[in-house]
Amino acid sequence: MSLLKLKGLSVTYRTEEGPLPAVRDVDLTLERGEVVGVAGESGCGKSTLASTVLRLQPSSATVSGQVLVDGEDVLTMRWGDLRALRWAGASIVFQGALHSLNAVRRVGQQIAEPIQLHEPSVGAAEVARRVGDLLEQVGLPASRAASYPHQLSGGQRQRVMIAMALACRPSLVIADEPTTALDVMVQAQVLDVLSGLVKELGVGMMLISHDLSVLADMSDRIAVMYGGRVVEQGPADQLFTDPLHPYTSALSASFPRIGDPAARYAPAGLAGDPPDPRELPPGCSFAPRCSLAIPDCTTAEPPLELKRPGRGVACIRVGESV
Amino acid sequence: MTLAAADPAAAAAEAGEPRRRGGGYRRYALGKVLGALGSLVFMLVVNFFLFRVLPGDPARTLGRGRLSTPEQIAEFNKTYGLDQPVLQQFLTFLDNTVHGDLGYSILYHRDVSEVLVERMWPTLLLVGTSTVLAALIGVWLGIRAGWDRASRFDRFTTGGSLTLYSMPEWWLGLLLIAAFAVGIGPLPGLFPTGGLHSVDADPSSLSGVLDTAWHLTLPVITLTLAYLADYALIMRGSLIDELRSDYLTTARAKGLRDALVRDRHAVPNALLPTTTVVALNFGFVVAGAITIETIFSIPGLGLLTTDALQVPDYWLLQGVFMLSSAAVITANLAANLLYGLLDPRVRT
Numbered sequence: 001m002s003l004l005k006l007k008g009l010s011v012t013y014r015t016e017e018g019p020l021p022a023v024r025d026v027d028l029t030l031e032r033g034e035v036v037g038v039a040g041e042s043g044c045g046k047s048t049l050a051s052t053v054l055r056l057q058p059s060s061a062t063v064s065g066q067v068l069v070d071g072e073d074v075l076t077m078r079w080g081d082l083r084a085l086r087w088a089g090a091s092i093v094f095q096g097a098l099h100s101l102n103a104v105r106r107v108g109q110q111i112a113e114p115i116q117l118h119e120p121s122v123g124a125a126e127v128a129r130r131v132g133d134l135l136e137q138v139g140l141p142a143s144r145a146a147s148y149p150h151q152l153s154g155g156q157r158q159r160v161m162i163a164m165a166l167a168c169r170p171s172l173v174i175a176d177e178p179t180t181a182l183d184v185m186v187q188a189q190v191l192d193v194l195s196g197l198v199k200e201l202g203v204g205m206m207l208i209s210h211d212l213s214v215l216a217d218m219s220d221r222i223a224v225m226y227g228g229r230v231v232e233q234g235p236a237d238q239l240f241t242d243p244l245h246p247y248t249s250a251l252s253a254s255f256p257r258i259g260d261p262a263a264r265y266a267p268a269g270l271a272g273d274p275p276d277p278r279e280l281p282p283g284c285s286f287a288p289r290c291s292l293a294i295p296d297c298t299t300a301e302p303p304l305e306l307k308r309p310g311r312g313v314a315c316i317r318v319g320e321s322v
Numbered sequence: 323m324t325l326a327a328a329d330p331a332a333a334a335a336e337a338g339e340p341r342r343r344g345g346g347y348r349r350y351a352l353g354k355v356l357g358a359l360g361s362l363v364f365m366l367v368v369n370f371f372l373f374r375v376l377p378g379d380p381a382r383t384l385g386r387g388r389l390s391t392p393e394q395i396a397e398f399n400k401t402y403g404l405d406q407p408v409l410q411q412f413l414t415f416l417d418n419t420v421h422g423d424l425g426y427s428i429l430y431h432r433d434v435s436e437v438l439v440e441r442m443w444p445t446l447l448l449v450g451t452s453t454v455l456a457a458l459i460g461v462w463l464g465i466r467a468g469w470d471r472a473s474r475f476d477r478f479t480t481g482g483s484l485t486l487y488s489m490p491e492w493w494l495g496l497l498l499i500a501a502f503a504v505g506i507g508p509l510p511g512l513f514p515t516g517g518l519h520s521v522d523a524d525p526s527s528l529s530g531v532l533d534t535a536w537h538l539t540l541p542v543i544t545l546t547l548a549y550l551a552d553y554a555l556i557m558r559g560s561l562i563d564e565l566r567s568d569y570l571t572t573a574r575a576k577g578l579r580d581a582l583v584r585d586r587h588a589v590p591n592a593l594l595p596t597t598t599v600v601a602l603n604f605g606f607v608v609a610g611a612i613t614i615e616t617i618f619s620i621p622g623l624g625l626l627t628t629d630a631l632q633v634p635d636y637w638l639l640q641g642v643f644m645l646s647s648a649a650v651i652t653a654n655l656a657a658n659l660l661y662g663l664l665d666p667r668v669r670t
Contacts, residue, residue, distance in 0.1 A: 054575055086577035094575075099568040104590050104665055114576045148666040 001071045003172055003204040004030040004053065004090075009065035011048050011057060020277050022048040024228040025065070027304070032171065033202045035195075037215030037236060039251065040225035041274045046208045047095075049225075050176040053206070054086050069172065088118040091165040093194070095177035097157035101149040108145025111135070111164045118168050134163035138193050155186035162194055166201065173198065173205045179214070191218065212251050216240035224248045227275050227285035230304060234311035244313045247286045284315070292317050350662045350669040358655040365647045370415050373640050374408060380636060424644065425637030429630060434641040437626070442608065442645070444518050445615070445622030448538060449607040452545030457600045460550045464557025464596070469584050471562055479554060487551035492613035495544040499617070502540060513540045516619035541618040545611055549603070556599050560592040567591075594665055598657050605653030608646045 011023040023045040030036045038046050051057050053067055055074050067074040069090055074082065091114075094100035102110060111131045115122060122130075132142030138159040149157055158178060165173050178194060179187040195218045198205045209215050215222050216236050223233040224247065232245035243249040250270040272289040275281055281288050283298035290297070296316060304314040313319075381398045399405045403414060418424070424434040463483070467476040486494070500506055503515040514537050519525055523533040564570065565588070573587045574580075608623060615624035623642060630638040662669045 051571070056571055056575055083577040083579065086575055088577065092572075092575050094568060094572060096568065100572045102569045102573070102587050102591070103667060104594075105587075113573075113578075117577055150667050 002029045002068070003032045003034075003070065004028075004206065005066070005068040005071075006049075006053075007066040007068065009049070009052065009067060010063070011045070011052055012062050013058070014060045014062070015278070018278055021280075022061075022228055022277060023052070026225075026228075026230050028223055028230065028233075030172070030204050030206055032204050034221070035198060035205045035207055035219045037219030037222040038206060038208045038225060039210065039212050039215050039222055041210060041251075043274050043277070044225045045228040045277075046210075046225055047176055050092065050174050050206070050208055053172075053174055054090060054092065055082055056092075084118070087114040087165075087170065088168040089170055090172035090174065091168065091170045093158075093161050093165045093173060093175040093178045096181045097161045098149060098154070098181075100161060101157060103149055105148075106145065107147055107149060107152070107160045108135075111145070111160065111167055114164070114167050130167070131163075134167055135160075137166070137197060138163045139189075153186075154182050155190055158182060158186075158190050159193060162190070162197065166197060166203075169201070171204060173203050175205060175207045177208055177210070180210070194218075212240060212248075224251065227280055228277055229285070229301075229314065230312070231286065231314045232312065233304075234308075238311065244307060244311060244318045245286075245315050246290045246292050246317070250289075346669045347662055351659055354655055354658040354662070358651050361651045361654075362648065365644070365651065366416065366419060369640060369644050369647065370412055372643075373636055374411075376636075380404065419644070424641040427630075427635055427638040427641075429633050429635040429638060434637050437638065438623070438641050438645055441621060441623050441626045444620050445611075445624065446607060447534075448541055448615070448620055448622060449545065449611055450604075451538070452542050452549060452611075453600075453603055453607055455542070455546045456549035457553050457603075459546070460553025461557045461593075461596060461600075463550070463554040464559075465561055465584070465589055465592075467554065468558035468561030468565070468592070469588070471565070476558075480558065483551035483554045486547050487555070489548070490613075491544060491548035491611065492617050494547060495541065495614055495617045498540050498544055513537075516617070518620055538620075541614050541620060545614055552603075553596060553600065557592065557596045560595045561588060564588045564592045590664070594661065597660055597664060601653055601657030601660055602650075603653075604656070605650035606646075607653075608649035 006026050006028040009023055009026045009028075010021065013020040013022055026045075026049065028036065028038075038049065040046050048057065048061070052061075052063060053069070053074065055067075055077075057063060063075055065075075069085060072081075072085075074085070077085070101107065108128075108131050111134055112127045115127050115130060128145075131145050135142050135144055140156060140159055140163070144152070144156070144160075149160075152160065158181075161178070165175075175194065179190050182190060191214065194205075197203070207215060207219055212222075212224075216239070219236040221233065222236045222239045223230045224239070224245065225231065226247050232239065232243070232248045234244075239248060240252055243252050247270075254270060270289060275285050275288070281298065283296075283300055284290070284293075284302050287293040287297040294317070302314045302316045304312045307313045307319045380402065381395045381404070396405070403411060406414070422435055424438070426432075427434050427437050430437050460483075463479050467473075467479040470476055499515055502509055502512045504510060514520075517537055519530065519534045519537055523530045525531070525534060567588075569591075570583055570588055573583045578586070612624035612627060614620070615622045616628060619625070623645070627639070627642050629635075630642065
C-alpha cells in the first residue's frame with residue numbers, strides 16, 4: 001500500500017469573484033521512503049495540495065476526490081482519527097518559519113508540544129532530551145530550545161521547523177517551499193539537513209518548490225503542476241534533463257545549468273503570467289504561453305498520458321513525430 | 323552525512339552566542355521603572371505650577387469677603403506660606419509631599435492625606451471590583467465571539483457590547499435604580515438606592531461586609547456593564563487579527579484540538595493589546611467614576627472631587643490630582659512590566 005495516494009483530487013475555493021479551482025483532478029502516489037517533488041509557478045495549486053493532505057484547507061474550500069494516507073481517506077476520516085494522524089503520521093515543514101512559529105512561546109516548547117500530545121506517556125525529562133536531540137540533529141545546539149523565534153535567524157528557524165516536523169517520527173513529511181524565504185547559502189544548508197534526515201530516517205517526503213533544480217537534486221520523482229493540474233510527471237533526473245512537456249522545458253530552461261555555456265548565455269524565461277484559475281483558457285491551459293501550440297490545443301484539455309515508460313505528460317504534441 | 327559538519331559556520335555562530343534572556347527582562351524592567359519615576363517627578367512639577375496659574379486668589383476666594391483688610395490678607399498668605407517666593411514654595415511643597423504631607427483641607431478641616439486615604443477605599447472597592455469583573459467577563463466574551471466570528475454568539479455579544487458602550491453610564495445607573503431600588507420597577511427595594519452601608523451597620527463584622535456588598539451591587543453592575551464592552555471588543559478584534567495566522571495552521575497540523583489551538587496559541591498572542599488596555603484602565607480606578615459615585619452617593623474620591631471643586635479646596639484638589647496621576651503612572655508601569663513578561667519580543 002502506498003504511503004500517500006491522491007486520487008482525482010480537486011480543491012475549489014469560494015471567492016467573491018466566483019469559484020476558484022486551485023487544484024484540478026490530481027493523481028499522485030508516494031511510496032514509503034520516497035521523495036516526490038512538486039514543481040510549478042506560484043499560484044499553480046502546490047500549497048493548496050500540501051494543506052489538503054492533512055485537511056488543513058480553509059473552510060471556504062470544497063474538496064473532492066481522495067487523499068489516502070496508508071490507505072485511509074483523510075478527507076472523510078473522523079476528527080479524532082484525523083487529529084491522531086496529524087503530525088504523528090504526517091507532518092509539515094511550512095514556508096516562512098517566522099510566521100509559522102508561535103512568537104510568544106520558546107521553540108523548545110513548540111517542538112515538545114506534538115510529542116506531549118501524541119505520546120502522553122513520555123515523561124518530561126524524556127521529552128526534553130528528545131527536543132535536545134532533535135535540535136542537534138538539525139545542527140543547532142540543544143540550548144537553543146530556550147530561545148524565542150525572534151532570537152533566531154531565518155535559517156535557524158527553518159531548522160527548528162524541520163526538528164519540529166520530525167518530533168513524532170512521522171512516516172510522511174510535507175515540505176511546503178521549506179527554503180523560499182532564505183538566502184541561497186542558507187537554503188543549501190537547510191536542504192542538506194532536510195534531505196540527510198529524510199534519507200537517514202527513511203521518511204517519505206513530498207517536497208514542494210518552484211525551483212526545479214532543487215527538486216531534481218533531492219527528489220526521486222517530480223510532478224510538474226500548471227493551472228492546478230499535473231502536466232508532467234516522471235523520474236527526477238529524466239524530467240530535468242529531458243523534459244517532454246513544453247512547460248517543463250521552459251521551467252527547466254529558466255535555471256541555468258552549471259557547465260552548460262549555452263544555457264548560461266541564453267537564459268530562457270517564460271513570457272506571460274500563469275492563468276487566473278477563475279478564467280482558465282479553453283483546452284490546454286498552457287496553450288496561450290506555449291510556443292508549440294496549435295489550434296487543436298484549445299479544443300480540449302489534454303489528459304495525462306504515459307508517453308514513455310514512467311513518464312506521464314499532458315500534451316497532445318508530445319509523441320508526435322516532431 | 324554528519325549534519326553539524328554540513329554547516330560549520332552556522333554551528334560556530336550559534337554556539338558562541340551568549341544567553342541573554344534573564345538579563346534582557348531585568349534591563350527592560352529597570353528602564354521602565356526609571357521612566358515611571360521621571361514621569362512622577364514631572365507630574366509633581368506640573369501639579370504644583372498648575373495650581374499657581376489657576377485663576378482666583380486663594381485669600382479672596384476662601385475668605386468669601388470676610389478677609390477685607392490688607393492685614394488680614396497678609397496674615398492669611400503668611401499662614402499658608404503664600405508670601406514666600408514661588409521657588410521657595412515649590413521646595414517646601416516637594417519636601418512636604420515626600421514626607422506624606424499633602425496640605426490641609428479647608429473643607430474638612432483635616433489633613434488632605436487623611437481624607438484621601440479614607441475616601442480611597444470605597445472607590446477602590448467599587449471601581450476596582452468593576453474593572454476586574456469587566457476585564458474577566460469582557461475578555462472571555464471577546465475570545466468566544468472572535469473565535470467563532472459571525473456566529474450567533476458573536477453577533478449577540480458584539481451588538482450588546484456596542485449598545486452598552488454607547489450608553490452613558492450614569493443613565494444605565496439610573497435605569498438600574500429605577501428597576502431594582504425604587505418603587506417603580508419589578509422588584510422594588512431589592513437593592514438600596516445608594517450609600518456604602520446602612521447607618522447602623524458595623525463595617526468590620528460579617529453582616530457589615532455583606533451589607534456593603536449589598537449596597538455596592540447596583541453600582542458595580544453598572545460600571546461592569548459600562549466597562550465590559552471595551553474589553554470584549556478589543557479582545558475580539560485582536561483575536562480576529564490572529565485567526566488567519568500561519569502559526570495557528572501549524573498548531574492545527576500538530577493535531578491539537580480546536581480549544582487548545584485557541585487557548586494555547588491564539589489567545590496568548592491576542593492578549594497583548596488587551597493587557598495594555600486593562601492595565602491602563604486600572605490607573606483610572608483611583609480617579610473614580612465621578613458620575614456613578616454621585617448617583618449612588620458613594621463617599622469615594624469621585625464624590626470628594628466634586629465637593630472639593632465647589633469650595634474650591636485647592637489643597638484637597640491638588641492631593642486628588644496627585645493621587646490619580648500617580649495611579650495612572652503606576653498602572654502604566656505595570657502594563658509595561660506585564661507586556662514584557664507576555665511578549666518576549668519587546669524585552670530584547
